[in-house]
Amino acid sequence: MAKTFFERIKSFIVSPKKAFEAEHKTSTKEALIYGLKGFLVLAIPYSLIFGIIMALAGSPIGVFIIPALFLLMWLGGFLGMLVASLWYHVWAYVFGAKQGLGNTVKALFFGSTPTYVLGWIPIVNFAVGIWSIVLFGLGLTKLQKLSTARAVGAILTAVLIPVILIIAVLVGIFLIFGPAIFASNQTTSAFSVPY
Secondary structure, eight states, X not given: OOXXXXXXXXXXXXXXXXXXXXXXXXXXXXXHHHHHHHHHHHHHHHHHHHHHHHHHTTOTTGGXXXXXXXXXXXXXXXXXXXXXXXXXXXXXXHTTOOSOHHHHHHHHHHXXXXXXXXXXXXXXXHHHHHHHHHHHHHHHHHHSOOOHHHHHHHHHHHHHHHHHHHHHHHHHHHHHHHHHHHHHHHXXXXXXXXX
């Protein structure tokens, strides 16, 4: 018997090891549908709270941004997760995953359960994000049959490569444009009149 959306949420929160084992034969399509519903659960409160805060802060677009933010969080989050699944699968494969892309997709979409449910709460969402990453790693061990060390290695590699590239680009931009900005500040300060 197939589990309902809320039964799956409960099982991944309460007993994630058993939940991943139970989802081994679940289709990738079911995991994607679960992800769409999960992002819907995340997008509704997130967009409402953000829009209301903007309105209370006096922003002219405040409440009007809610539908756009909702679509961005729901569909944008889902599409971003699909791309992330491909990226993570490359590294899971390098670290020994041989159970196919579908199992990496399932591990990521099911592992993101805490984010779907609690990711809209400020400050708490940081801890929830870490919890989701841990569940994703657990999903890789169960669905891709990787050791814990290999799952951690795949996730860390997939996360660190973009971080290192971003830092390298920022350092490069600073090295290229920093001296010119510094020189222009020196020039303008030389002509400033002291009071």
